[in-house]
Amino acid sequence: MHANALEAALADIETVFNGFASPGETACSVCDLPEEIAFLRTPYVRIPVDVVRQYTFQVSGHFDDQDAAMRRLLPQGARALTEGALGPLGLGYHGLTEVDWRSWPKEQATAVETFVHAWWQDVLATPEPPYAIEEIFELCASILRSATPLLDRWRPHPVADAHLMKCVDWWLPELLGDDSPFRWWLYGEEAAMPVLRSWLGAHAPDRLRSQGDPDLATRVGLLALPHGERWAHPYWSSPSATN
Numbered sequence: 001m002h003a004n005a006l007e008a009a010l011a012d013i014e015t016v017f018n019g020f021a022s023p024g025e026t027a028c029s030v031c032d033l034p035e036e037i038a039f040l041r042t043p044y045v046r047i048p049v050d051v052v053r054q055y056t057f058q059v060s061g062h063f064d065d066q067d068a069a070m071r072r073l074l075p076q077g078a079r080a081l082t083e084g085a086l087g088p089l090g091l092g093y094h095g096l097t098e099v100d101w102r103s104w105p106k107e108q109a110t111a112v113e114t115f116v117h118a119w120w121q122d123v124l125a126t127p128e129p130p131y132a133i134e135e136i137f138e139l140c141a142s143i144l145r146s147a148t149p150l151l152d153r154w155r156p157h158p159v160a161d162a163h164l165m166k167c168v169d170w171w172l173p174e175l176l177g178d179d180s181p182f183r184w185w186l187y188g189e190e191a192a193m194p195v196l197r198s199w200l201g202a203h204a205p206d207r208l209r210s211q212g213d214p215d216l217a218t219r220v221g222l223l224a225l226p227h228g229e230r231w232a233h234p235y236w237s238s239p240s241a242t243n
Contacts (some may be wrong), residue, residue, distance in 0.1 A: 002118070002121045002122040002124075002125045003122055005118045005121060005122070006082065006115075006118040006121070006122040008089075008118070009111070009114045009115040009117075009118035009119070010078055010079050010082065010115065011218055012111045012114065012115070013033045013074055013075060013078045013111050013112075013115050014075040014078075016077050016107055016108055016111040017072075017074040017108070017111070018044075019043045020043060020068070020069070020071035020072050020074075021040065021041055021042060021043040021045060021072050022040045022041060022063075022064070022065050022068035022069045022071075022072055023036060023041055023068075024041070024064060024065070025040040025063065025064050025065060025068065025069060026043050026064055026065060027040060027055075027058075027062055027064070027069075027146055028058075028062040031058070031062060032062075036051050036054070036055075038071075039051055040055065040068075040069050040072050040073075043072070046076070047073070047076055048086050049076070049080055049086075052076050052077050052080055052085075052086070053080070053085070053086050053091075055095070056070075056073055056077050056085075056086060056094060056095050056175060057091040057092035057093070057094060057095070057145055058092065058095070059092060059093070059236075060093075060095075060098045060099075066095060066098060066099050067099045067100075067101075067104070069095070070096060070099050070101070071104075071108070073095070073184055074112075076191045078115055081119070082122070082130070083130060084130025084131060086177070087130065087131055088131070088135075089131050089132075089135040089136075089138075089139055089184070090135065090183065090184050092184075092218060093142075093184060093186050094139055094143065094184075095182075096112065096143045097142040097143050097145075097186045097187070098127050098140075098186060101143075112143075113144070115232075116140050116143050117149060117153065119136075119140070120136070120137075120140050120149075120150055120153060121153050123136050123163075124153065124154060124157070124160040124163060125157070125159055125160070126159070127159050127162070131142075132166075133163040133166050133167055134166065134167045134170045134171065136180075137150060138182045138183070138184055138185055139169060139184070141182075141185060141188075141189075141192060142184060142185040142186055142187070142188075142189075144188075145187045145188035146188055146191075146192060147192040147196050147199075148192075148195055151182070151195070151196070151199045156207055161207045161210060161211050162211060163207070164204060164208070164211075165205055165208055165211045165216065168200065168204055168208065168216060168220050169216060171196075171200075172219060172220060174220065175196070175200070175223060176219070176223065176230065176231075177194075177196055178197075178227055180193055184238075188194065195224055197223045198223070198224070200220050200223050201220065201221060201222070201223035201224030201225075202224060204217070204221075205217040205218070205220055205221040208220060210218075213239060218235055219235065222235065233235070235239055
């Protein structure tokens with residue numbers, strides 16, 4: 001079901017953004033070859049995947065019109081992302097995190113949002129997604145500028161819970177100190193951190209115990225406590241006793 005939803009979302013992206021281009025784009029003549037820049041100006045021509053990757057993660061100051069460039073890249077870029085062809089993530093900010101795609105016409109904004117939701121739902125059901133699960137979460141949250149839609153869809157399931165364990169193990173040292181574990185989240189990160197800590201403190205412990213990691217479950221449960229109580233908890237003086 002999730003695969004069907006993702007395929008439908010990708011098909012919608014390809015339809016909605018078919019034929020878009022950035023006609024006056026000059027990009028960066030220092031970083032980009034003339035034939036690479038020409039792809040952004042020319043619709044209906046397949047773009048080599050390395051050029052899609054290059055422009056997807058290029059800094060916004062290198063474009064005359066980054067919104068138009070992203071519309072041009074989306075039909076191939078969205079599918080390449082789901083296939084792992086744009087990796088490794090973290091090469092730079094993904095273009096969708098930099099543009100205000102929610103201000104685009106409704107059909108376009110809806111297509112982008114539906115795609116991100118469908119991809120995340122598909123990833124949660126995939127034992128080995130194309131990138132590390134924590135990288136996918138950060139990218140999707142950064143594009144949506146919110147963690148809430150991702151957390152709402154992170155329902156209990158053996159595969160989803162295994163992904164949760166990996167994320168918690170990666171995030172927890174920073175979250176326990178009220179810091180952010182993220183590196184490439186451009187907008188909305190500060191507001192999302194209390195939401196993420198609260199959700200993990202409430203929902204993650206039981207699911208991590210079901211994955212056979214009671215120690216990690218105990219530690220993530222501490223996120224539900226105020227900062228001072230968190231660090232005064234008996235766990236830190238006798239972890240084995242609290243397990």
